[in-house]
Amino acid sequence: MADPLVQIIRLLRPRAVFSKGISGAGAWAVRYSAFGQPGFCAVTEGRCRLAVDGEEPVTLEEGDFVLLPATPAFSMSGFEPATPVRIDPKAAPTPDREVRFGRQDGPVDVRQFGGWFTFGSPDAELLVSLLPGMIHIRGVGRLSAIVRLVGEEAAREDIGRDLILERYVEILLIEALRAAPVTRDRPGLLRGLADQRIAAALRAMHADFERNWTVPALARAAGLSRSAFFDRFARLVGMRPMEYLLSWRMAVAKDLLRGEDLSLDEVAGRVGYSSASTFSTAFSRHVGLPPGRYMRGKPELAGSYQ
Structure with a gap:
């Protein structure tokens, strides 16, 4: 895992x-x-x-x-x-x-x-x-x-x-x-990983982030009901489950676009999108510019569009 x-x-x-x-x-x-x-x-x-x-x-x-x-x-x-x-x-x-x-x-x-x-x-x-x-x-x-x-x-x-x-x-x-000691008054990754149920969902997401995850599927991985999982994840990690997954996918996508000689279809597939067009739409909405422009730009300039 x-x-x-x-x-x-x-x-x-x-x-x-x-x-x-x-x-x-x-x-x-x-x-x-x-x-x-x-x-x-x-x-x-x-x-x-x-x-x-x-x-x-x-x-x-x-x-x-x-x-x-x-x-x-x-x-x-x-x-x-x-x-x-x-x-x-x-x-x-x-x-x-x-x-x-x-x-x-x-x-x-x-x-x-x-x-x-x-x-x-x-x-x-x-x-x-x-x-x-x-x-x-x-x-x-x-x-x-x-x-x-x-x-x-x-x-x-x-x-x-x-x-x-x-x-x-x-x-x-x-x-x-x-x-690090886990503080109960501040959400974050460490607090999520300290919780056995939420840690199971986080590890599942990271192990297979190209999978078409849904909240019910992640809740099953955590051994919780959908509503209990959603509330617990947001409270402990500080982000909603699908918001966390999207942020992680886009962070990995940026890394792939900067560092490897991959086509847009290949990058899209590696971060869980069925086509380059759906990936481009999600990337543009999240980052603020399309992946082609991001890939051509300097890393330090691309980072300023977060």
């Missing part, structure tokens, strides 16, 4: 890792403006405060890992009062050494290693919307170890570096998402 989480991460195509060390001592505070790209950090020593916009503030301790799939604005600080230093991550120069905040000499109160990466898919915004805004994981040593490997490889200028980093980040995402 297909693993929806792995399929989504592969389609996101994480790449272009940047990493750095950060430490703080004494009275210090920083306020980062929204960045939009996925960011991560692992605390390797001490502790600090983290307040991400839209999330409850948390205290980070040694061994903690944080993943922000779309990195909104956030503040980080020590435990002494301090006026925040404002930083725009889009404009700040890339540091070539560990960044230290607060007192510049003596022992540090916290040390962490973190960074950010990009998603190659123009559907990243849609797919990231299915994930939690902040993932805070405590006591999973594997994540800290992977972060260290990312930092070591990012610092090297060796053959195969980019490919190794892409694989490390894929592993980092999978480890983080499967270790």
Whole structure:
């Protein structure tokens, strides 16, 4: 049976890792403006405060890992009062050494290693919307170890570096998402996968998304009545079942149109449409331009028509 989480991460195509060390001592505070790209950090020593916009503030301790799939604005600080230093991550120069905040000499109160990466898919915004805004994981040593490997490889200028980093980040995402605590107050893919009945329907869709699925057929896969399945899926995942299926099919179709030398009929068949014309109509309605124009356009321009 297909693993929806792995399929989504592969389609996101994480790449272009940047990493750095950060430490703080004494009275210090920083306020980062929204960045939009996925960011991560692992605390390797001490502790600090983290307040991400839209999330409850948390205290980070040694061994903690944080993943922000779309990195909104956030503040980080020590435990002494301090006026925040404002930083725009889009404009700040890339540091070539560990960044230290607060007192510049003596022992540090916290040390962490973190960074950010990009998603190659123009559907990243849609797919990231299915994930939690902040993932805070405590006591999973594997994540800290992977972060260290990312930092070591990012610092090297060796053959195969980019490919190794892409694989490390894929592993980092999978480890983080499967270790993430499932919150009951926010719908999304992880909450859906945590429910045995809805997970069965999601895996069925991903394993055979070219099939002519209907809500009753998906309800049978989940072992629920039609109305119970529809309500439960929408409540847990945050999208109606057929809306989710359409979004996934179109994300796969975009990937096929960009990356493979396939005819329109072949693409249509691979994502569950009986003809190129019915696929073109659905694609144009969903994306905002016909597949032929999408295929001829540059990926970064095509992504702007979502």
